[in-house]
Amino acid sequence: MGVTIGRHDVWEEPPAAGNGPDRWNARTDPPRRGVPPPAAAPSGHPGEGLPRQGNCRRDDGRLLAVWGPTGAPGRTTLAIGLAAELAQLGHRTLLVDADTYGPSVAQRLSLMNGSTGLGHALQEAARGTLDVARLRGLAEEALPGLRVLTGVPRPSRWPDTDLPGLRSLWPLTRRSAAWTVVDCGFHLETPAEATGGNGASRRGVATLSTLQEADLVLVVGQADPVGLTRLVRGLSELRALLPPDRPVQVVVNRLRPGAVGSAPERRVALALRRYAGVHDPILVPDDPVAHDRALLRALPLNQVAADSPARQALRSLTDRLTAGRPSEGRPPGPGTRCGSANRRGGRPAPQRARGRRRRWAGAGEARHELILRMVR
Numbered sequence: 001m002g003v004t005i006g007r008h009d010v011w012e013e014p015p016a017a018g019n020g021p022d023r024w025n026a027r028t029d030p031p032r033r034g035v036p037p038p039a040a041a042p043s044g045h046p047g048e049g050l051p052r053q054g055n056c057r058r059d060d061g062r063l064l065a066v067w068g069p070t071g072a073p074g075r076t077t078l079a080i081g082l083a084a085e086l087a088q089l090g091h092r093t094l095l096v097d098a099d100t101y102g103p104s105v106a107q108r109l110s111l112m113n114g115s116t117g118l119g120h121a122l123q124e125a126a127r128g129t130l131d132v133a134r135l136r137g138l139a140e141e142a143l144p145g146l147r148v149l150t151g152v153p154r155p156s157r158w159p160d161t162d163l164p165g166l167r168s169l170w171p172l173t174r175r176s177a178a179w180t181v182v183d184c185g186f187h188l189e190t191p192a193e194a195t196g197g198n199g200a201s202r203r204g205v206a207t208l209s210t211l212q213e214a215d216l217v218l219v220v221g222q223a224d225p226v227g228l229t230r231l232v233r234g235l236s237e238l239r240a241l242l243p244p245d246r247p248v249q250v251v252v253n254r255l256r257p258g259a260v261g262s263a264p265e266r267r268v269a270l271a272l273r274r275y276a277g278v279h280d281p282i283l284v285p286d287d288p289v290a291h292d293r294a295l296l297r298a299l300p301l302n303q304v305a306a307d308s309p310a311r312q313a314l315r316s317l318t319d320r321l322t323a324g325r326p327s328e329g330r331p332p333g334p335g336t337r338c339g340s341a342n343r344r345g346g347r348p349a350p351q352r353a354r355g356r357r358r359r360w361a362g363a364g365e366a367r368h369e370l371i372l373r374m375v376r
Ligand SMILES: Nc1ncnc2c1ncn2[C@@H]1O[C@H](COP(=O)(O)OP(=O)(O)OP(=O)(O)O)[C@@H](O)[C@H]1O
Pocket: 068, 071, 072, 073, 074, 075, 076, 077, 078, 099, 102, 253, 254, 255, 284, 285, 286, 287, 288, 289, 291, 292, 295, 310
């Protein structure tokens, strides 16, 4: 029998025998021809010895893809939150908005100068004129240590993202930052599956290219019957696309008993283990108050709700990635309005940075206020 959450049969097919990491594909469509069998879900912490993909140099940074199925499970929220955590630990971080269906990082961080950071970077990369210095110039500084390559300004501008540019871009992002965090679109259609010549496959090329390059793929799903079903199916599709040894970390977002029943942690963990062979999901509680504050102020969670439960979950994810170590280059400072940085004994951040952040926070609210007035 499948798992029932509330009145929903979340997984309608019976689980296969022998659940465990080798059952990653337990409840999925049959494997595609020519695609190697999916690898075991990773155990342990992906940050420990996370292998770099591609032809990377020793001191190149890591590339993290944040992907999740359709239904707004929280890809952008996770990408922004994680990038901000890494920056706060003192790691030079680049956040890239590669979602060609619903780019929103610029608005979420109040970087609304109308430029398309990614589009310009890709044009220059394809022409061979992009280097690390130019890339840094195209990426706007959102917070100390955190630069952002904003996405296409309107979804209709998706043709600005093309494969030759993307292929040249990733080695440069690795050289420009210790961590590159990429907010991907939900679409996973490969060119071979494209039908009707509607350009759907080319539109998803930014996501596919990111997934191919990433050292770690963070897969986010929403903790409700529909979101969990999509997550399990999405993991299966993703595994068919990714190289078999690519580490994947699952994040289940908006965990709440109202949508899955009592003891939601246990229920969700059990279901994922049984039906997707996932053993170590990060569970992020539903936290609408903290997230609304972040939305309104156009700032990451660690800037506006440092002690909130959702932010604490983000911290444990960041600790998994970095093994809890701040960067050696720049000690973390409490000026980012983050209590935990204080607890770590970091030096105070420079006054200048604090002032800048206040200005940004105010600008975010004012800008949102304008948008709210427009839609009233
Ligand atoms: N843990 C959480 N608790 C409460 N609200 C959350 C949480 N995580 C995300 N949200 C909210 O859910 C909404 C959708 O999140 P987000 O925009 O990150 O999703 P997405 O997957 O990027 O969606 P899209 O398909 O639009 O790109 C946002 O309003 C966000 O503030």
